[in-house]
Amino acid sequence: MTTVGQPGGDTPGGTEQAWLAAYDPRAFAPIAVTVDVVALTIRQRADGGGKALHVLTIRRGGMPYEGFRALPGGFVRAAEDEDLGQAAVRELAEETGLSALGAAGEGGAPEADSAPSDAPAPRLHLEQLGTYGTPGRDPRMRVVSVAYLAFAPDLPEATAGGDAAAAAWLPVDALDPSELAFDHARILADGLERARSKLEYTALATAFAPPEFTISELREVYETVWGEPLHAGNFHRKVLSAPGFVEDTDTTTARGGARGGRRARLYRAGGASLLHPALLRPSREENQ
Template sequence: MDEQEFLAGYDPSAYPAVAVTTDVVALTIREGSLHLLLIRRGQPPYAGHWALPGGFVQPDEDLATGARRELAEETGLGDERMHRVHLEQLGSYGDPGRDPRMRIVSIAHLAFAPDLPDPVAASDAAEAAWLPVTELGNRQLAFDHARIIDEGLERARAKLEYTPLATRFLEPEFTISELRGVYETVWGDPLHAGNFHRKVLSVPGFVESTGATTERGGARGGPRAKLYRAGDARLLHPALLRPAREEEIR
């Protein structure tokens, strides 16, 4: 039997139906703290609960396209700003009882970018908001989204150790102090300014100088700070370890 004959006689209905959705753990820094985008569901199941932005993947979409579409719907981001969003696949979640409607497998994605706009709730959502990650314990979360969020936050924190993705939380030109602020915010730990500055500049390709400085000095009237941009490194070697990880190694 050739392939055409096989496909002509193939009956998809002979197998249990499985739907595919995508959920997005979208992170940004607002007012000096790490925020996560959540929507409050307006319809069952889990009406009134908070959930990650997401939805069913359309027949003509690949997984990343579906995730970008869902994120754009909730944030109002157009194509001209979407290119600044870092998006990567986080994991697959397929527990048979995770959704009461039917067997649904979610392919979750992690996204982060600087200064993402206020969200706009889609038609099936009662509300959408950027919420500080420190306040998530007070929210009722739908489905298995608590687990997805936990794994997304850990992925983001870990990736800042060995990749230059912290720069994606910043504008194209930034100071080392601003970069340190990203690490402190995402990791939730204060960092020694001098040690951090030295470590960053010792990693080949992490950042490169623009040759320019800030227009003004620091709050205490100090010298103007040098401006940097992201370098061409894809991995950080040596890695910038979280304080707790450094203690473990010692």
């Protein structure tokens, strides 16, 4: 500690005062850290209008934004040495009862993808989305919120372990952004864009599908997340041409479509996490 003015680093460290403050954050950084989760799944619309991308929301029971919908989330439990990703899993479990899920892809960095190692099909994909800490985003105090993005296959009603009245899956296209508390509309929008983009170059679409699925079901995942129809024949060929995307089970569905049709072959998720070649979205007009 000689001529150092602002060594910075992970702590203040510079002046003696700042150094001491580092040992007592209570006197230095009154910032709360929370975790919010954008949990996405594909399920039937409640009004029977076919399948749609749904996001898990809870209804707020207190001020501020009382009565608004919000993303599930809550404080990181620092006293229990809880990791950020663990906190996200816990919040999700409290709202949906989906515990005992092998959360894949958890890591400090948002881009860190899961290496499936040996588990054939991780049941839940979780990745860091981003951190939102604009002053004033919570009217009460300074809150920095680490947002996570979760991809889940169709789950039981979102109330098993949590509060039945508050939690609900809502179709993202029928959700009024102004209905969401805090800056959760922004977080949701970022999560949706990330999800849509990730389907292009990763095999994560399988995380929305049951353990065994047909190519048509996989296509439905893409169509639902991207919100546009895809050419069935070309999609089929492209999926099978990407090595490791899907793996043949040598079985077929028990019967064809409701109104006739051939039995479809069943596949499970393959070992690859990155798609090569990628499945790019159509309709990417001009940029800028």
